[in-house]
Amino acid sequence: MPLFHARVQVSLRPSVLDPAGEATRAAAGRLGVEGVRRLRIGKAIEVDLEAADAESARAQLALLSDRLLANPVIEDWTLDLREAI
């Protein structure tokens, strides 16, 4: 079965406060980087997955992202998928 590499990017929904992001933004100022207007912390999850084809891989990764990797109440996710060579 073909192997696929996926990168799932999980980010907090815009309406959800990100206090860790705010604290990091404040530290950026203390480092001397003054121009940071927005800093939000998410997660990048890398997955290698065997699947019959790209469509099937995408469907399984969508299920995984929706049900486990992200909590749709507070998070959005995007998927970057490519077949391993």
Next chain:
Amino acid sequence: MTIGIVVFPGSNCDRDVQWALEGCLGRPTRFLWHEERDLGAIEAVVLPGGFSYGDYLRCGAIARFAPLLEEVGRFAAAGGPVLGICNGFQVLTEMGLLPGALTRNRDLHFLCESVQLEVRPGSCRWLGGYNEGERLQLPIAHGEGRYQVESEELRRLEGEGQVVLRYSHNPNGSVGDVAGLTNAAGNVLGLMPHPERACDPLTGGVDGRRLLAAILG
């Protein structure tokens, strides 16, 4: 009447709950290991505080897939009383038994202190021993207790009387000052404060006793 106490790898309030129920209230308990599939003859389930499965990914996210929790889900759907304390509350939201999610405290601090709560018991079976508007004092100990839900959903929960515990002085930034929530049927309660740590006069107040005792009839 035996009360089941769920034990995950990383649970750390399971023994406290056992002491509160058995030592302070004289009720039998049984530990339910996360890999079990049979609840047996228990009449209520408590999901205790701690860091289930290390709280990897998100608090409660992995615990939700424990074999035992399928049974707990069925038990709750059949009207069985389920109480989630702190990490147990986080697990209940991840399971979808309660709406919303619990996120990092507004000021990032792990909060370990006593808080005042206002009770609106409504139809919640766990809060039958409290009066409307009653204030009680319970300890909190959490880093991720900021309740989050869309404002429309919050209004619906408030309208239907599911917001049963509120902070008098919001410590963590929870929307609507939410400290505890019940489901529509009133048999499931999730709360961030620790009633089991307020049962023994030796270690502070006893405001948590009625909560744990109420369900026992």
